[in-house]
Amino acid sequence: MDSLGVIGYGEMGSMLVRGFLSSGALRVDDVMVSSGSQKSLDACAAAWPGIGIAPTNTDLARRCRTIIIAVRPQEVMGVLLEIAPVVVEGDAHIVSLAAGVSLADLETAFTGQITRVIPTITSSVGQGTTLICHGRRVGADAARRVERLFSSIGDLMLVEEDDLPVATLLSSCGPGLLAAIIEELAGAAVRAGGLPPDRALSLATGMVTATAAYIRETGEAPPDLIQHVATGGGITGAGVQQLRERLPVVLDAAFAAMLERHDAVGE
Template sequence: MENIGLIGYGSMADMIARQLLRHGKIKENELFIETRTKGERLKALISDYPNVSADSLENWAETCRLIFICVPPLHVIETLRRLHPYVNRNTHIVSIAAGVPLRLLEAETEAGISRVIPAITSEAEAGISLVVHSEVLTADKKERLNELLSAFSSVREIKESKLDAASNLTSSAPGFIAAVFEELALSAVRNSSLSKEEAFDFLIHSLYGTGKLLIEKNMSFEETLGRVATKGGITGEGAEVIRASVPEVFDQVFERTLKKYKLFTEQTEKQK
């Protein structure tokens, strides 16, 4: 076992901490957390795991071989600079921020660097963790991080050039899916006598079942549609409307989000 540090404690950091503890990948007294606002999320963790330490990084960073930086993108560089006196080549630093590439992280520290984009669906152990390792990171550090993440997610190592688009399909996708299907449920309410509660209940179970079919039966989206939509039937009518209207919407989603990733990178570069 080894000490692990978390800097920042939002929903993703909470998911990582709880899953590592739940799966026995770390003991309570081996987990150290620094967060500027000790809110309800951290209080709930300490209530469940009273031996976890919540203290300034200056008091524990030197003892940790693995440190997750879980702060917003524009605070990553300042956090690395705060860490600088306490880390060395034996330390492995993992950033979960979007839009802050390895080259900017590597320029700030001699520690080994990885980027991880986790997914909130890993709370249900059904998420993908996207991983990009520095080329100079040692094999044992790569294996150890991948092993930890594998306890609660499917690990996918990916080229950094693909990371932003892939993040839309893993980390952001639950939010996009929620937004899309909320609108589908509300449309059902507007166009029928269904209550909002009924519409949401029916649709959530359909989403769950569809996901199980896609994974457990190894079905494609096309196959799934083919199983439901009979020629000249009702489902086909709806699918035609979606295919005519939705591509432009999702092209806009990618256009705007990829611009946002680029903006974070540009703003981080200015900090140097």
């Protein structure tokens, strides 16, 4: 009954299982998985010998206290309605990863302890911030258990539900945005001077990683870092000026488009 259950062994479900097990936060016999297809379950059993494989979602829900639902947003209400009658209410703690599906919606199907968690793909390398928003019925022990679990794969930030959409765009969709920016930086370098694409991509990736580490370790604000770099002949300044003129428009449009999609996805 103390096992962690993970429903849905896709991108996120498999990443979380790997993270919790390789960080040592859980052992294989603490974890049970169910999924939509036998293929995913076979892959899970092969990757983690000894892990619990549940034939159905309800079988898993009967046997686990903390249950992470890692299915797509459109499928989360169906899974919750399926398992709600068999979970041990009062003790069970449901964790939904679904972007855009509110606590109020989830609570129409399950009236016990529910938390929304938004992980990030970068947790697979122990980096990035998992967002956590507990429902009002979540007890202190259950909250602590889930926070401890997710802190084994990166940083945590507790957020109010109203702040969750924009925080999700930044921390969870953000790696996708930054990957696109890295690609464009490398592309601009290739177009500007004939650097081979693989070398440009390697330089761009290393530079972005190092810049984030520099800001984090020194605590310097981005404008201070810009000042350190933009000395002398004004080369960096010329580039920064171009970005400051155009980037806010581009990023505002990206956020507006993502917010619109985010709000539609759970409907």
